[in-house]
Amino acid sequence: MSAMTNGVAKFLIVDDSRAIQSIIKRVIESCNYPNLEIQNANDAEAAIEILEKFTPDLVITDWHMQKVSGLEFCQHVCQTYGNKIPIGFVTTESSTEKINSAYQSGAKFVINKPFQDADLRTQLMRFVPLNGSGGVEKIDSSAMASTVALLSTLLQGQPFTFVPCPPLALEDFSENNLIGLFGINGKTPPVNALAIMEMGAVGVLWGMNNNQQSMILSVIKNGTATNDQLEEATKFMDEFGAGMSIGYKNGPLKLARSSIVSRQFPRLEMSLTTNEGRTDYMLTVPGIGVGYITYIKLI
Protein backbone atom coordinates (compact mmCIF):
# COMPACT_ATOMS: atom_id res chain seq x y z
CA MET A 1 0.00 0.00 0.00
CA SER A 2 1.30 3.38 -0.95
CA ALA A 3 1.55 6.26 1.50
CA MET A 4 0.61 9.64 0.12
CA THR A 5 3.51 12.07 -0.07
CA ASN A 6 2.79 15.33 1.74
CA GLY A 7 -0.89 14.39 1.88
CA VAL A 8 -1.24 14.53 -1.91
CA ALA A 9 -2.69 11.50 -3.70
CA LYS A 10 -0.81 11.09 -7.00
CA PHE A 11 -1.94 9.07 -9.98
CA LEU A 12 -0.63 8.43 -13.46
CA ILE A 13 -3.20 7.36 -16.09
CA VAL A 14 -1.75 5.77 -19.21
CA ASP A 15 -4.26 5.33 -22.02
CA ASP A 16 -4.28 6.19 -25.71
CA SER A 17 -7.91 7.26 -25.38
CA ARG A 18 -8.48 10.65 -23.80
CA ALA A 19 -12.11 9.62 -23.31
CA ILE A 20 -11.04 6.77 -21.01
CA GLN A 21 -8.55 9.06 -19.27
CA SER A 22 -11.52 11.33 -18.49
CA ILE A 23 -13.63 8.47 -17.13
CA ILE A 24 -10.82 7.20 -14.87
CA LYS A 25 -10.06 10.74 -13.73
CA ARG A 26 -13.69 11.24 -12.68
CA VAL A 27 -13.65 8.03 -10.65
CA ILE A 28 -10.44 9.14 -8.89
CA GLU A 29 -11.97 12.55 -8.18
CA SER A 30 -15.08 10.89 -6.74
CA CYS A 31 -12.91 9.40 -3.96
CA ASN A 32 -12.61 12.88 -2.43
CA TYR A 33 -8.88 12.88 -1.80
CA PRO A 34 -8.20 16.18 -0.05
CA ASN A 35 -5.24 16.90 -2.35
CA LEU A 36 -4.90 15.28 -5.71
CA GLU A 37 -2.46 15.29 -8.59
CA ILE A 38 -3.29 13.35 -11.74
CA GLN A 39 -1.01 13.12 -14.75
CA ASN A 40 -1.98 11.56 -18.08
CA ALA A 41 0.10 9.87 -20.74
CA ASN A 42 -1.19 8.85 -24.16
CA ASP A 43 1.29 6.00 -24.50
CA ALA A 44 3.82 4.02 -22.53
CA GLU A 45 6.82 5.94 -23.85
CA ALA A 46 5.37 9.22 -22.60
CA ALA A 47 4.53 7.54 -19.28
CA ILE A 48 8.12 6.31 -18.85
CA GLU A 49 9.34 9.89 -19.32
CA ILE A 50 6.82 11.20 -16.79
CA LEU A 51 7.94 8.61 -14.24
CA GLU A 52 11.49 9.98 -14.36
CA LYS A 53 10.23 13.17 -12.66
CA PHE A 54 6.94 12.15 -11.03
CA THR A 55 6.37 9.39 -8.47
CA PRO A 56 2.69 8.47 -8.43
CA ASP A 57 1.05 6.44 -5.66
CA LEU A 58 -0.58 4.33 -8.34
CA VAL A 59 -0.29 3.86 -12.11
CA ILE A 60 -3.41 2.84 -14.03
CA THR A 61 -2.64 1.65 -17.53
CA ASP A 62 -4.36 0.43 -20.65
CA TRP A 63 -3.08 -2.74 -22.35
CA HIS A 64 -3.45 -2.18 -26.09
CA MET A 65 -1.44 0.85 -27.12
CA GLN A 66 0.81 1.87 -30.00
CA LYS A 67 4.47 0.76 -29.92
CA VAL A 68 4.98 -0.33 -26.29
CA SER A 69 2.12 -2.43 -24.92
CA GLY A 70 0.67 -2.00 -21.45
CA LEU A 71 2.14 -5.37 -20.46
CA GLU A 72 5.66 -4.32 -21.51
CA PHE A 73 5.14 -1.03 -19.68
CA CYS A 74 4.01 -2.90 -16.56
CA GLN A 75 7.15 -5.06 -16.71
CA HIS A 76 9.28 -1.92 -17.02
CA VAL A 77 7.60 -0.25 -14.03
CA CYS A 78 7.86 -3.34 -11.84
CA GLN A 79 11.50 -3.96 -12.76
CA THR A 80 12.51 -0.33 -12.38
CA TYR A 81 10.51 0.74 -9.34
CA GLY A 82 9.58 -2.55 -7.66
CA ASN A 83 6.82 -2.12 -5.09
CA LYS A 84 7.47 1.60 -4.83
CA ILE A 85 5.00 2.30 -7.63
CA PRO A 86 2.06 -0.12 -7.83
CA ILE A 87 0.48 -0.56 -11.24
CA GLY A 88 -2.89 -1.95 -12.37
CA PHE A 89 -4.75 -2.38 -15.64
CA VAL A 90 -8.04 -1.04 -16.95
CA THR A 91 -8.40 -2.92 -20.21
CA THR A 92 -10.63 -4.79 -22.63
CA GLU A 93 -8.13 -7.66 -22.60
CA SER A 94 -9.96 -10.63 -21.10
CA SER A 95 -7.88 -13.63 -22.15
CA THR A 96 -7.10 -15.65 -19.04
CA GLU A 97 -3.55 -16.37 -20.19
CA LYS A 98 -2.82 -12.73 -20.81
CA ILE A 99 -4.34 -11.63 -17.52
CA ASN A 100 -2.19 -14.25 -15.78
CA SER A 101 0.87 -12.83 -17.49
CA ALA A 102 -0.07 -9.36 -16.21
CA TYR A 103 -0.20 -10.64 -12.63
CA GLN A 104 3.05 -12.55 -13.14
CA SER A 105 4.64 -9.33 -14.37
CA GLY A 106 3.68 -7.59 -11.15
CA ALA A 107 0.31 -5.99 -11.90
CA LYS A 108 -1.70 -5.48 -8.74
CA PHE A 109 -5.12 -5.63 -10.39
CA VAL A 110 -6.80 -6.04 -13.75
CA ILE A 111 -10.18 -4.39 -14.29
CA ASN A 112 -12.04 -5.13 -17.49
CA LYS A 113 -13.87 -2.46 -19.47
CA PRO A 114 -16.75 -1.84 -19.14
CA PHE A 115 -16.39 -1.54 -15.37
CA GLN A 116 -18.38 -0.33 -12.39
CA ASP A 117 -16.99 2.80 -10.78
CA ALA A 118 -17.13 0.97 -7.43
CA ASP A 119 -14.70 -1.68 -8.71
CA LEU A 120 -12.08 0.90 -9.62
CA ARG A 121 -12.72 2.90 -6.46
CA THR A 122 -12.06 -0.22 -4.40
CA GLN A 123 -8.62 -0.60 -5.98
CA LEU A 124 -7.87 3.10 -5.55
CA MET A 125 -8.74 2.87 -1.84
CA ARG A 126 -6.71 -0.30 -1.54
CA PHE A 127 -3.50 1.29 -2.84
CA VAL A 128 -4.08 4.95 -2.00
CA PRO A 129 -6.31 5.00 1.09
CA LEU A 130 -7.88 8.30 2.04
CA ASN A 131 -6.23 8.48 5.45
CA GLY A 132 -2.92 7.14 4.19
CA SER A 133 -3.07 4.08 6.38
CA GLY A 134 -6.00 2.03 5.20
CA GLY A 135 -9.61 3.02 4.67
CA VAL A 136 -11.17 0.04 6.36
CA GLU A 137 -11.06 -1.59 9.76
CA LYS A 138 -7.76 -3.30 10.51
CA ILE A 139 -7.96 -6.91 9.47
CA ASP A 140 -6.31 -9.82 11.20
CA SER A 141 -3.73 -11.07 8.72
CA SER A 142 -4.17 -14.72 9.70
CA ALA A 143 -7.95 -14.41 9.17
CA MET A 144 -7.33 -12.96 5.73
CA ALA A 145 -4.74 -15.62 4.88
CA SER A 146 -7.16 -18.37 5.85
CA THR A 147 -9.87 -16.96 3.58
CA VAL A 148 -7.50 -16.47 0.67
CA ALA A 149 -6.26 -20.07 1.02
CA LEU A 150 -9.86 -21.30 1.06
CA LEU A 151 -10.70 -19.29 -2.03
CA SER A 152 -7.60 -20.55 -3.85
CA THR A 153 -8.91 -24.08 -3.46
CA LEU A 154 -12.49 -23.24 -4.43
CA LEU A 155 -11.47 -21.19 -7.46
CA GLN A 156 -9.25 -24.00 -8.71
CA GLY A 157 -6.13 -22.00 -9.42
CA GLN A 158 -7.92 -19.22 -11.30
CA PRO A 159 -6.30 -15.84 -10.55
CA PHE A 160 -8.43 -13.73 -8.24
CA THR A 161 -8.31 -10.84 -5.83
CA PHE A 162 -10.06 -10.72 -2.47
CA VAL A 163 -9.68 -7.32 -0.93
CA PRO A 164 -11.44 -5.14 1.61
CA CYS A 165 -13.57 -2.53 -0.08
CA PRO A 166 -15.59 0.52 1.00
CA PRO A 167 -18.76 -0.50 2.89
CA LEU A 168 -21.61 -1.44 0.58
CA ALA A 169 -24.82 0.56 0.87
CA LEU A 170 -28.07 -1.36 1.24
CA GLU A 171 -28.88 -0.79 -2.45
CA ASP A 172 -25.52 -2.32 -3.47
CA PHE A 173 -26.66 -5.74 -2.22
CA SER A 174 -28.61 -8.04 -4.54
CA GLU A 175 -32.37 -8.38 -4.19
CA ASN A 176 -31.78 -11.69 -2.37
CA ASN A 177 -28.71 -12.47 -0.31
CA LEU A 178 -27.32 -15.45 1.54
CA ILE A 179 -26.97 -14.61 5.23
CA GLY A 180 -25.17 -16.70 7.82
CA LEU A 181 -25.52 -16.30 11.56
CA PHE A 182 -22.54 -17.23 13.75
CA GLY A 183 -22.39 -18.19 17.38
CA ILE A 184 -20.07 -19.79 19.90
CA ASN A 185 -19.84 -23.52 19.06
CA GLY A 186 -22.43 -22.90 16.33
CA LYS A 187 -25.16 -22.04 18.82
CA THR A 188 -27.49 -19.05 18.71
CA PRO A 189 -28.82 -16.96 20.35
CA PRO A 190 -26.92 -14.90 20.87
CA VAL A 191 -25.78 -14.14 17.32
CA ASN A 192 -22.16 -13.07 17.66
CA ALA A 193 -21.56 -12.27 14.02
CA LEU A 194 -23.15 -12.49 10.61
CA ALA A 195 -21.92 -12.77 7.05
CA ILE A 196 -23.73 -11.64 3.91
CA MET A 197 -22.99 -12.98 0.43
CA GLU A 198 -24.74 -11.21 -2.39
CA MET A 199 -25.64 -13.31 -5.42
CA GLY A 200 -22.56 -12.26 -7.43
CA ALA A 201 -20.36 -13.91 -4.81
CA VAL A 202 -22.56 -17.02 -4.65
CA GLY A 203 -22.46 -17.33 -8.45
CA VAL A 204 -18.71 -16.79 -8.81
CA LEU A 205 -17.82 -19.32 -6.10
CA TRP A 206 -20.12 -22.04 -7.33
CA GLY A 207 -19.42 -21.46 -11.02
CA MET A 208 -15.64 -21.53 -10.64
CA ASN A 209 -15.59 -24.52 -8.30
CA ASN A 210 -17.82 -26.53 -10.63
CA ASN A 211 -16.31 -25.33 -13.88
CA GLN A 212 -19.65 -23.80 -14.85
CA GLN A 213 -18.61 -20.23 -15.66
CA SER A 214 -21.54 -19.79 -18.01
CA MET A 215 -23.93 -20.34 -15.08
CA ILE A 216 -22.49 -17.48 -13.03
CA LEU A 217 -24.37 -14.87 -14.98
CA SER A 218 -27.66 -16.68 -14.65
CA VAL A 219 -27.30 -16.71 -10.85
CA ILE A 220 -26.59 -12.99 -10.85
CA LYS A 221 -29.29 -12.19 -13.40
CA ASN A 222 -32.00 -14.31 -11.81
CA GLY A 223 -31.06 -13.18 -8.32
CA THR A 224 -31.66 -16.65 -6.97
CA ALA A 225 -29.55 -19.75 -6.55
CA THR A 226 -30.26 -23.46 -6.61
CA ASN A 227 -29.96 -25.60 -3.48
CA ASP A 228 -26.59 -26.95 -4.73
CA GLN A 229 -25.28 -23.46 -5.24
CA LEU A 230 -26.47 -22.33 -1.82
CA GLU A 231 -25.06 -25.41 -0.16
CA GLU A 232 -21.64 -24.69 -1.57
CA ALA A 233 -21.81 -21.01 -0.65
CA THR A 234 -22.87 -21.99 2.88
CA LYS A 235 -19.87 -24.30 3.25
CA PHE A 236 -17.62 -21.43 2.23
CA MET A 237 -19.42 -19.10 4.60
CA ASP A 238 -18.88 -21.47 7.54
CA GLU A 239 -15.11 -21.53 7.00
CA PHE A 240 -15.00 -17.85 6.10
CA GLY A 241 -16.82 -16.87 9.31
CA ALA A 242 -14.59 -19.11 11.41
CA GLY A 243 -11.51 -17.58 9.81
CA MET A 244 -12.73 -14.05 10.32
CA SER A 245 -13.37 -14.66 14.02
CA ILE A 246 -9.96 -16.19 14.73
CA GLY A 247 -8.94 -13.28 16.96
CA TYR A 248 -12.24 -13.17 18.90
CA LYS A 249 -12.34 -13.77 22.63
CA ASN A 250 -14.71 -16.72 22.11
CA GLY A 251 -13.63 -17.50 18.59
CA PRO A 252 -13.43 -19.03 16.22
CA LEU A 253 -17.19 -18.83 15.79
CA LYS A 254 -19.18 -21.44 13.92
CA LEU A 255 -22.07 -21.06 11.53
CA ALA A 256 -25.37 -21.69 13.32
CA ARG A 257 -27.73 -21.29 10.35
CA SER A 258 -28.04 -19.63 7.00
CA SER A 259 -30.91 -18.46 4.84
CA ILE A 260 -31.83 -16.32 1.88
CA VAL A 261 -32.89 -12.87 2.97
CA SER A 262 -34.36 -10.08 0.93
CA ARG A 263 -32.55 -6.76 0.82
CA GLN A 264 -35.74 -5.22 2.23
CA PHE A 265 -35.52 -7.27 5.43
CA PRO A 266 -35.45 -4.55 8.14
CA ARG A 267 -32.95 -6.31 10.39
CA LEU A 268 -30.48 -6.51 7.52
CA GLU A 269 -30.41 -2.74 7.20
CA MET A 270 -30.12 -2.40 10.97
CA SER A 271 -27.17 -4.81 11.13
CA LEU A 272 -25.35 -2.88 8.43
CA THR A 273 -25.47 0.30 10.47
CA THR A 274 -25.57 -0.86 14.10
CA ASN A 275 -22.76 -3.26 14.91
CA GLU A 276 -19.42 -3.72 16.63
CA GLY A 277 -17.36 -3.74 13.47
CA ARG A 278 -17.85 -4.51 9.84
CA THR A 279 -15.66 -5.31 6.84
CA ASP A 280 -16.78 -5.62 3.24
CA TYR A 281 -14.76 -7.59 0.74
CA MET A 282 -14.73 -7.66 -3.03
CA LEU A 283 -13.97 -10.95 -4.75
CA THR A 284 -12.85 -10.47 -8.35
CA VAL A 285 -12.11 -13.23 -10.83
CA PRO A 286 -10.82 -11.29 -13.85
CA GLY A 287 -12.85 -11.87 -16.97
CA ILE A 288 -15.42 -13.91 -15.01
CA GLY A 289 -17.16 -11.83 -12.40
CA VAL A 290 -17.24 -9.86 -9.20
CA GLY A 291 -18.96 -10.61 -5.90
CA TYR A 292 -19.18 -8.99 -2.49
CA ILE A 293 -19.07 -10.53 0.98
CA THR A 294 -19.71 -8.59 4.18
CA TYR A 295 -18.70 -9.72 7.65
CA ILE A 296 -20.35 -8.03 10.62
CA LYS A 297 -19.37 -8.43 14.25
CA LEU A 298 -22.41 -7.99 16.49
CA ILE A 299 -21.05 -8.88 19.94
Add this chain to the structure above:
Amino acid sequence: MQLLPTQDMMRKISESWSFVSGAAFQFKESDHYTFHNHENLMAVILPLFLDNLPQRESIAIGLILDDDEAIKVASHMFGTSPETLSLADIQDAKKETCNILGGGLIVDNNSKLGLPKEIPLEEFLQLQKNATFSMLFVSDKPNEDLVNLVIFDVNIKSSGEFLS
Protein backbone atom coordinates in the same frame (compact mmCIF):
# COMPACT_ATOMS: atom_id res chain seq x y z
CA MET B 1 -11.97 -19.05 -32.34
CA GLN B 2 -14.97 -19.07 -30.07
CA LEU B 3 -17.75 -16.54 -30.33
CA LEU B 4 -19.89 -16.06 -27.27
CA PRO B 5 -23.48 -17.32 -27.52
CA THR B 6 -25.63 -14.67 -29.24
CA GLN B 7 -27.65 -13.89 -26.10
CA ASP B 8 -24.45 -13.28 -24.14
CA MET B 9 -23.10 -11.09 -26.93
CA MET B 10 -26.25 -8.96 -26.88
CA ARG B 11 -26.08 -8.62 -23.13
CA LYS B 12 -22.40 -7.65 -23.21
CA ILE B 13 -23.00 -5.08 -25.93
CA SER B 14 -25.85 -3.54 -23.91
CA GLU B 15 -23.68 -3.36 -20.77
CA SER B 16 -20.84 -1.81 -22.74
CA TRP B 17 -23.14 0.67 -24.41
CA SER B 18 -24.50 1.71 -21.05
CA PHE B 19 -20.91 2.29 -19.84
CA VAL B 20 -19.91 4.49 -22.78
CA SER B 21 -23.17 6.39 -23.23
CA GLY B 22 -24.91 6.34 -19.86
CA ALA B 23 -28.04 5.14 -21.67
CA ALA B 24 -29.38 1.66 -21.19
CA PHE B 25 -31.15 -0.23 -23.94
CA GLN B 26 -31.15 -3.69 -25.44
CA PHE B 27 -29.51 -4.81 -28.67
CA LYS B 28 -30.84 -7.35 -31.13
CA GLU B 29 -29.42 -9.20 -34.08
CA SER B 30 -30.41 -7.66 -37.41
CA ASP B 31 -29.90 -8.10 -41.14
CA HIS B 32 -29.79 -4.40 -42.00
CA TYR B 33 -27.93 -1.32 -40.79
CA THR B 34 -29.64 1.63 -39.12
CA PHE B 35 -28.00 5.03 -39.72
CA HIS B 36 -28.58 8.23 -41.59
CA ASN B 37 -26.18 7.87 -44.48
CA HIS B 38 -24.24 10.85 -45.73
CA GLU B 39 -21.10 11.45 -47.71
CA ASN B 40 -18.74 11.83 -44.74
CA LEU B 41 -20.04 9.06 -42.51
CA MET B 42 -17.18 7.08 -41.04
CA ALA B 43 -17.02 3.61 -39.54
CA VAL B 44 -14.64 2.43 -36.84
CA ILE B 45 -12.97 -0.89 -37.33
CA LEU B 46 -11.19 -3.01 -34.74
CA PRO B 47 -9.03 -5.87 -36.05
CA LEU B 48 -8.66 -9.06 -34.09
CA PHE B 49 -5.89 -11.38 -35.23
CA LEU B 50 -6.09 -15.09 -34.62
CA ASP B 51 -2.95 -17.20 -34.70
CA ASN B 52 -4.55 -20.07 -36.51
CA LEU B 53 -1.50 -21.69 -38.03
CA PRO B 54 -0.39 -22.09 -40.74
CA GLN B 55 -2.51 -19.20 -41.98
CA ARG B 56 -3.14 -16.11 -39.94
CA GLU B 57 -6.82 -15.34 -39.80
CA SER B 58 -8.44 -12.03 -39.06
CA ILE B 59 -11.75 -10.86 -37.69
CA ALA B 60 -13.05 -7.33 -37.90
CA ILE B 61 -15.38 -5.64 -35.47
CA GLY B 62 -17.01 -2.60 -36.95
CA LEU B 63 -18.98 0.19 -35.37
CA ILE B 64 -21.16 2.59 -37.29
CA LEU B 65 -22.66 5.33 -35.18
CA ASP B 66 -25.05 7.90 -36.42
CA ASP B 67 -23.66 11.41 -35.82
CA ASP B 68 -26.08 12.17 -32.97
CA GLU B 69 -25.13 8.96 -31.19
CA ALA B 70 -21.41 9.70 -31.62
CA ILE B 71 -21.87 13.11 -29.98
CA LYS B 72 -23.92 11.61 -27.13
CA VAL B 73 -21.22 9.03 -26.45
CA ALA B 74 -18.37 11.55 -26.59
CA SER B 75 -20.25 13.94 -24.33
CA HIS B 76 -20.85 11.21 -21.75
CA MET B 77 -17.30 9.84 -21.84
CA PHE B 78 -15.61 13.25 -21.64
CA GLY B 79 -18.16 14.45 -19.11
CA THR B 80 -18.70 17.66 -21.01
CA SER B 81 -21.44 19.37 -23.01
CA PRO B 82 -21.74 18.60 -26.75
CA GLU B 83 -20.81 22.19 -27.74
CA THR B 84 -17.37 21.91 -26.19
CA LEU B 85 -16.43 18.69 -28.01
CA SER B 86 -13.85 18.80 -30.80
CA LEU B 87 -13.88 16.50 -33.80
CA ALA B 88 -10.86 14.74 -32.29
CA ASP B 89 -12.82 14.14 -29.07
CA ILE B 90 -15.66 12.52 -31.03
CA GLN B 91 -13.25 10.34 -33.03
CA ASP B 92 -11.49 9.28 -29.83
CA ALA B 93 -14.80 8.37 -28.15
CA LYS B 94 -16.00 6.41 -31.21
CA LYS B 95 -12.78 4.39 -31.40
CA GLU B 96 -12.88 3.58 -27.69
CA THR B 97 -16.55 2.65 -27.97
CA CYS B 98 -15.72 0.14 -30.70
CA ASN B 99 -12.90 -1.20 -28.56
CA ILE B 100 -15.13 -1.67 -25.52
CA LEU B 101 -18.20 -2.99 -27.35
CA GLY B 102 -16.22 -5.37 -29.53
CA GLY B 103 -13.31 -6.31 -27.29
CA GLY B 104 -15.14 -8.79 -25.11
CA LEU B 105 -17.12 -10.67 -27.73
CA ILE B 106 -14.55 -13.22 -28.81
CA VAL B 107 -12.89 -15.60 -26.40
CA ASP B 108 -9.62 -16.93 -27.70
CA ASN B 109 -6.31 -17.20 -25.89
CA ASN B 110 -4.45 -17.12 -29.20
CA SER B 111 -6.01 -13.89 -30.40
CA LYS B 112 -4.54 -10.43 -30.42
CA LEU B 113 -6.67 -7.33 -30.45
CA GLY B 114 -5.46 -4.60 -32.76
CA LEU B 115 -6.10 -0.90 -32.39
CA PRO B 116 -9.34 0.67 -33.60
CA LYS B 117 -9.20 3.06 -36.55
CA GLU B 118 -11.67 5.16 -38.45
CA ILE B 119 -12.25 4.52 -42.13
CA PRO B 120 -14.81 5.87 -44.63
CA LEU B 121 -18.06 3.93 -44.61
CA GLU B 122 -17.67 2.97 -48.25
CA GLU B 123 -14.26 1.42 -47.59
CA PHE B 124 -15.70 -0.43 -44.59
CA LEU B 125 -18.57 -1.90 -46.60
CA GLN B 126 -16.12 -2.96 -49.32
CA LEU B 127 -14.07 -4.82 -46.72
CA GLN B 128 -17.17 -6.54 -45.40
CA LYS B 129 -18.39 -7.54 -48.86
CA ASN B 130 -16.22 -10.67 -49.06
CA ALA B 131 -16.91 -11.91 -45.55
CA THR B 132 -18.02 -15.51 -45.19
CA PHE B 133 -19.81 -14.79 -41.94
CA SER B 134 -21.21 -11.63 -40.47
CA MET B 135 -23.28 -10.78 -37.41
CA LEU B 136 -24.87 -7.38 -37.02
CA PHE B 137 -26.31 -6.02 -33.78
CA VAL B 138 -28.45 -2.92 -33.62
CA SER B 139 -30.50 -1.20 -30.98
CA ASP B 140 -33.92 -2.72 -30.40
CA LYS B 141 -35.23 0.82 -30.84
CA PRO B 142 -33.73 1.43 -34.28
CA ASN B 143 -35.50 4.68 -34.94
CA GLU B 144 -34.13 6.27 -31.79
CA ASP B 145 -30.70 4.83 -31.18
CA LEU B 146 -28.79 4.34 -34.39
CA VAL B 147 -25.95 2.13 -33.23
CA ASN B 148 -24.58 -0.71 -35.36
CA LEU B 149 -21.99 -3.24 -34.25
CA VAL B 150 -20.91 -5.85 -36.76
CA ILE B 151 -18.49 -8.78 -36.57
CA PHE B 152 -17.18 -10.44 -39.71
CA ASP B 153 -14.20 -12.36 -41.01
CA VAL B 154 -11.78 -10.61 -43.28
CA ASN B 155 -10.67 -12.02 -46.57
CA ILE B 156 -6.87 -12.22 -46.41
CA LYS B 157 -6.29 -11.37 -50.08
CA SER B 158 -8.43 -8.27 -50.19
CA SER B 159 -7.48 -6.80 -46.89
CA GLY B 160 -3.87 -5.72 -47.23
CA GLU B 161 -4.35 -2.31 -45.66
CA PHE B 162 -6.58 -3.59 -42.87
CA LEU B 163 -4.08 -6.22 -41.82
CA SER B 164 -1.09 -3.88 -42.00
